[in-house]
Every structure is written in C-alpha cells, then in structure tokens.
Amino acid sequence: MGKYILRRLLLGLVTIWLVTVILFTGLRIVVPAVVGDVVDIMIDESAKDDTELADRLRAEFGLNKAIHKQYFDWIGQLLRGDLGESLFNGRPVSKEIQDRLPVSLELGLIGLGATIIVAVPMGIVAALKQDRWPDYLLRGYAVGSSSVPSFWIAIVIITFASLWWRWAPPLEFTYLHENPIQHIKIMILPGLIIGLTPSGSFLRIMRGQMLEVLRQDYVRTARAKGLSETTVLYRHALRNGLIPIVTIIGLILPNVIAGTVLFEIIFLLPGMGRYLVESLRFLDYPVIQGTNIVFALIIVASNLMVDVSYAWIDPRIRYS
Amino acid sequence: MAQAADSYAELVLRQKARPLWVRVLTASGTFVYRKPMGAFGSLLVIFFITLAIFAPMISPYEVGRIDLRNSLAGPSADYWLGTDDVGHDVLTRLIWGARLSVSIGFGAVLASTIVATMLGVFSAYSGGWVDMAIGRFIDAWIALPDLIILITILGIVRRTEVNLTWAMVVALALSRYAGVTRIYRSAVIELRNRPYVEAAEASGANMVRVMRSHIFPNVLPLIIVTSTTAVPLAILAEASLSFLGFGPAGEPSWGQMLSVDGREFFRKQPMLALAPGAAIGLSVFGFNMFGDALRDILDPRLRGEGR
Numbered sequence: 001m002g003k004y005i006l007r008r009l010l011l012g013l014v015t016i017w018l019v020t021v022i023l024f025t026g027l028r029i030v031v032p033a034v035v036g037d038v039v040d041i042m043i044d045e046s047a048k049d050d051t052e053l054a055d056r057l058r059a060e061f062g063l064n065k066a067i068h069k070q071y072f073d074w075i076g077q078l079l080r081g082d083l084g085e086s087l088f089n090g091r092p093v094s095k096e097i098q099d100r101l102p103v104s105l106e107l108g109l110i111g112l113g114a115t116i117i118v119a120v121p122m123g124i125v126a127a128l129k130q131d132r133w134p135d136y137l138l139r140g141y142a143v144g145s146s147s148v149p150s151f152w153i154a155i156v157i158i159t160f161a162s163l164w165w166r167w168a169p170p171l172e173f174t175y176l177h178e179n180p181i182q183h184i185k186i187m188i189l190p191g192l193i194i195g196l197t198p199s200g201s202f203l204r205i206m207r208g209q210m211l212e213v214l215r216q217d218y219v220r221t222a223r224a225k226g227l228s229e230t231t232v233l234y235r236h237a238l239r240n241g242l243i244p245i246v247t248i249i250g251l252i253l254p255n256v257i258a259g260t261v262l263f264e265i266i267f268l269l270p271g272m273g274r275y276l277v278e279s280l281r282f283l284d285y286p287v288i289q290g291t292n293i294v295f296a297l298i299i300v301a302s303n304l305m306v307d308v309s310y311a312w313i314d315p316r317i318r319y320s
Numbered sequence: 321m322a323q324a325a326d327s328y329a330e331l332v333l334r335q336k337a338r339p340l341w342v343r344v345l346t347a348s349g350t351f352v353y354r355k356p357m358g359a360f361g362s363l364l365v366i367f368f369i370t371l372a373i374f375a376p377m378i379s380p381y382e383v384g385r386i387d388l389r390n391s392l393a394g395p396s397a398d399y400w401l402g403t404d405d406v407g408h409d410v411l412t413r414l415i416w417g418a419r420l421s422v423s424i425g426f427g428a429v430l431a432s433t434i435v436a437t438m439l440g441v442f443s444a445y446s447g448g449w450v451d452m453a454i455g456r457f458i459d460a461w462i463a464l465p466d467l468i469i470l471i472t473i474l475g476i477v478r479r480t481e482v483n484l485t486w487a488m489v490v491a492l493a494l495s496r497y498a499g500v501t502r503i504y505r506s507a508v509i510e511l512r513n514r515p516y517v518e519a520a521e522a523s524g525a526n527m528v529r530v531m532r533s534h535i536f537p538n539v540l541p542l543i544i545v546t547s548t549t550a551v552p553l554a555i556l557a558e559a560s561l562s563f564l565g566f567g568p569a570g571e572p573s574w575g576q577m578l579s580v581d582g583r584e585f586f587r588k589q590p591m592l593a594l595a596p597g598a599a600i601g602l603s604v605f606g607f608n609m610f611g612d613a614l615r616d617i618l619d620p621r622l623r624g625e626g627r
Contacts, residue, residue, distance in 0.1 A: 011459075018460030035480050147605035149556055151563055152597040155578055159586040159593050258467035258560075265564055276468070277564075280475030288472060296463040303463075 001311065004318045008307050012300045019296040020078065024071050027285050037063060038087055038283040061087060074289070083293070084286035086279070093290040096275060101294065104271035106176075107260045110191025112249065115199045115256075122199075123206025124241065128233075130211060138203060146200035151262055154193050173270055190267045194259030198252035205248050206241075213241040243313055250306035257295060351613070358613020364606025371415050372422035379412040383572060392589050402591045404577075410591060413572035414599050420573045421603065424485065425554040428492030429547050436497045437543060440504030441535075444512065445527070455505075461498035469495040470557060474566040484568035488561065492554050500546055507542050511535050541618035548614050552607035559600045574600050 031037075039057045043050060058064045062073060077084055083093035126138040161167045169189055174182040213219065214237055222232045261273030268274075272291055279287035311317045352359040371378060380400070387399075387407040395402045401410040443454040473491040478484065511517055517534050525533075561567055562575030569576075577596040586593040 011456075014456055015459045015463050018457055019463055022457075022460055022464070031476055035476060041479075143605065143608060144601075147552070147608055148601040149559055149563075149575075149597070149604075151560060152578060152593075152600065155583065155586065155593055156597065159583075159590065163587050163590075254465040254467075257465045261467055261471065262560060262564070273471075277471060277475060280472065281479060283476060292464060292468060292472065295465055295468050296460075299463045299465060 001318060004311050005308055008304055012304050015300050016293075016296060019293065020075065023289050023292050024074065027288060028070060029067065031283070035283075038285060039063065041283050042087075078293070083290035086287050087284050088282055093286050096287075097272065097290060097294055100270055100272050100275050103269055104257075104260045104264065104273065106187060107191050107194060107263065107269065107271060108256045110187060111194030111198075111256050111259055112252075114192050114195030115202055115252065116245070116249075118195065119199045119202035119206055120242070120245065123203045124210050124238070126203065126207040127210030127214065127241075135207075138207075142200040142203045144200070145196055150193050150197045150259060151266060153196060154190070154263065154266055157189065157193075169267060171268065173268065186267070186269070190263035190269065194256060194263055197259065198255045201255075202248055202252060205244070205251075209244050210237070210241045213237050216240070246306050246309045250302050253299065253302050257298070351617075355613040355616065357609045358616075361606045361609025361611075361613065364602060365610050368418050368422055368603045368606065371418040373419075375415050375419040379409075379415040381409045381412045383412060383416050385409065385412070392585060394589060395591060401595050402589050404589075404592055405585045408572075410577075410595055413577060414574070414595055416572040417574040417577065417596065417599065418603070420485070420568070420571055421555045421558055421600075424488055424492065424558045425551045425607075427489040428496065428554045428558075429550045431489060431493035432497040432500060432550075433543060433547050435493065436500040436504055437539075439497070440501045441508055441531070443501070443505045444508035451505075455502075458498045458502050462502070466495040466557070467560070470561060471564075471566065474561060478566060484566075485571065488558060488567065492557060495557075496550060496554070500550075503542070503546060504539060507539050508535060511538050545611070545615045545618050548607070549611035552604040552611065555607065556600070556604055 037058075038061070039054050042057060043054055055064070062070060065073070074084075081094065083097065085092050086096070122138050122141070126135045129135045158169065170182060170186050173186060176183045219232060219236055222236045223229075227235075260271060261276070263269070264271040264273040265277060272294065276288065276291040279291070307317075351362075385408070387403060387409070389407070390399065390403050391405055391407040393399055393403045399409050399411065401414065403409055404413070439454065443451045446454075470491050473494065474484070474487060477487045477491075511534070517530060520530050520534055558567070558573070559575035559578075562573040563579050565576075565579055567573050567576050574596040578593065
C-alpha cells in the first residue's frame, strides 16, 4: 500500500510539474507573442512610445531575462511556497489566495454536499424501481438537470423571487466570522445551485452502480438463503453500491469547481474564480499562474485521494 | 415475410435489393419505435440546425433592427416573444443565437475530435516513452478544470482584435481535446491487441491498411458517440461564457441575452429571461437525448454509463 501511494504521489508531482510547463509556455511564451505582455498592457494608454519606461518595467518584473531563467525563477519560487506578487497592486498572491480559497471551498462543499444528499438516495431509488415510474421520473430529473444551465436557474430564482416575494440575495458580502447569519444567507443559494448540474450525472452513475450490484451473485445468494429484502438491501447491496461514491466525487469535482467560478461572478463573491477573472484583463501573470496552479493542485490531490481510497477498498488495484 | 428465404445469402441479397429510401425509412421507423426519446431528441437537433442554417430567412426581422417605441414590449402578434430594452425582437435574436450556439458547438467538437484522434492514434502507435510522455502531458492538461482553461484563454484574448467566435471555438477545443485523446488512445491500443489486427499485421498488411480497414472502422462508433455527447456540453459552455461576457460582443447569443446588462429588465419582461433559457435547455436536451440513443445503438458496452 505504501509503495502504491508513493507511486501515485510521484505521478501527481510529475503532473503538477507539467502543469507549470503548460502554464508557463502558454502565458509567458505564446500569449506575449500573440497578444503582447503585461508591460504592453500597463503602458497601453498613457505611455505608448515610452520604450525606456517599458524597459525599466520589464527589468523590474524580470521579464528581460532569458526565458528559461524566468521559468526556473518561478519554479524556485513555487518550491519555496511563494506565488509571487500581483504586478498591479503588489499584494502577495498566496496571501490573497489564503483569503479567497475558503470562500470557494465553502461554496464547492455546499454544492458537493447538496449533490450527494440529492443524488445518492435518488439513484438508489431509481435502481430499485428500475423501469417503473419512479425510475422514469428520476431519470427525467437527471436529464433535465444536466440540460438546464445552472446560471439560468439562478437568474430565474432571483428574478421571480424579487417579483413575487420582494426577496433579493444580499449584495454585500460578509464573512462567516463577521456575521454568520448574513454569511449563510449569501452563500446558501449559489451553493445549492452549484450542486444542481452535477446531481444529474451523479444520479445516473449511482443508479447504474446499484443495478450492477443488485445483479451480483452475492445478492442472489443473500435472497436465496431467505434473508429479508431489507437485510439484503442494507447489509449487502447498499454497502457495496456506495463504494464508488468517492470516485464519482472525483469525477464531478471539475464540474463543481466550474460552478464555483460561475457563481462567484454572478453573486459577486470574493473567491478564487473571481480573483482569476479580475487578473486576466491586465494579464497579471503571477495571479493567473498562481490561481491556475492551485486549481490544478486541488484536482490532482482529489484524484490522488480517489486512487488511494480505491486501492484501500479494493486490494487488486494495488498490485496491478 | 412473404416467402421463406432459402438461405441467409438470399435474405441479404433481398435486403440489398430494396431501394435506398425504403431502407432509410425502415431504419428510421425502427429508431422511432425503439428509441422514442432519441427520436424526439433528433427532431430537436434537426430543428435547431435548421434554425442555425436558415436564420436569415426564418427570422421575422433583421438582426440589428431596433424598434425603440416598442422596447420591453410583451409578446404580441408583431413580436411573438416580445422585445428587449432597446427594442430588439427577442425571437429574431433567439434564432440567430441558435446559429452561434450550433456553429460554435459543432466547430469546437469537430476541431477537438480531429486533434484528439490524431494525437490518440499517434500516441498509441508510438508506444514506449513517446506514448508515456503524451500520457503524462494529457494528465496535466486534464488537471486544469475546463472552465478555468476557457476563462483564462478568453479573458486574455478578449482585449485584443481577435475574432471572439473563433477564439471561443479554439478555446473550447483546447479544453476538450485532452480528455478524448485519452479515450481514443486506449481504444486504439485495445484494438491493436485484438487477434484479427495481429493477424493482419502478421500477414504483412502495412500500417495504413491496418488503420483503414481494422482500426478506424472500429474506433469510428466511439468517435461518433463521444462527439455527439460533447456537442451539448459545448453549447452549455458557450452559453455560460457568453453569459459571463466572454463571448463575441454584438452577435446575438443565448448566454449573452441572459447576461448582467439585461438582468434589470427581466422583472418587467420575464420572457427576456425565460426564452433564452428555454432555448438553451431544449437544444441541450435534444442533443443529449440524441446522443444517448446513438450511444445505445452504436456502442452497447457504454450503455447506462454516466458521462
């Protein structure tokens, strides 16, 4: 097991390293060649012809060094846990991310929780009532929830809630430690809607998995030896049917992250996604690189957890 | 059956002898009977593709036409779905929005499929360290969430002169190709290990021949299924991005109709919010149903699996 985890960990590190290569190539080689670099944007309006200023700024940001040197500088920084500073307001990126990541994580966890609470029981019911009306109803829900865009649901709720009940989500963001009730009021709606889109595919996978388990020999054996249907269900089918939940969470995580980005922008929440979006306009590359790396880290870490938990549950995987 | 077939060969011949339109009709009839939801989905797909192609002819008014005196009007005989705050006909904009959504959706899926097929086949055929390097690279690409890739690319490109419709196609293709490359690569590797491919290789068939007559025909269903199910995702992504303001400005699109600029008017004219949402939902639903049915028919092994 230890060896397996170590191997996965190394693969994860390789992945992160390649992410840095992709990001650096894209942002520091391709983008400056096509669009222009951050200094071009900075002096765009005020001092277009001031080449001296441009040179000075490039020197200050270290953009005049050889490109491989710039890359190694950045990697060195990353290894020290330093994400650099915003080129526009000078604030350390890691500090900013520390403030913003909890907001995004909270949103994502509310969404994930909502999805699990909704999709797991629904998937099980759909499987148990296969090809009867509850199944059709739930499959309809699955199709519907993955067809209707979540941001549209948010708009409809906001519009009609204000039209019918004169209710509107608070505009001013409050942190949990400032005013917990106000904070929950702000986070709950976007959080719940984030969970809506992935719940459809979650339900479908859950249903498929349960059907698979119900067809297994040990379930037939359990029934054959006269156990009550409840015992068969809870002791044999459900336990095994719930195993892949970890995997499904890993699968829908990118979806949830996309949701948090979307809803941070719609509901003006100070999270990671909005930080990234705000930095793009100015090509504030320490911020763009930093946020992208953090997103990649989250995905890689969750994949690692999925792999490890899977190997823990199913020893066959460890030795293949 | 009118008369019993003497042999299987004769049956096949008789099948072949039937005119093409009869065969097409029978096949569609079977499809409608076996997959009613899929058939409904394909109707929606055809509907939206028709809107996209014939938008200039179908739409009741010209795209840019403004009727200031009738701004924010409710549904009426002149404006079936009402007008927006500057007096654009909502129906006209919906129809042109279909054009943008469908072309971006298809364009992105086509581009990413071509890249992924080539890369997947190349990776699978190279084997060794090349295959491994491509595999790790793909892993890294997948570690970046789709929407993050899309927003990063479009957010940077937005401030330049680049045509944003094309930029969106490219960005969507870049956000999708990695995942499918992985699928196609393993499919090709699996096929190469099949006895009939080994037999063909052993009997001296060159790579092009093996590819053409053994590998490609067997990967094709997979390519069709993954592409069809990807179109609705691309349409949804396009809508989300246009909604966030990353889309081509000036061109009517469903997402952009729902964006912040118009939001204050939704209370006065709810159709402004409902109509684009319905268009997105219906088209995505149609493509989803069509894709699911196609998957059941073309690749029964994948049946019932989530995406």
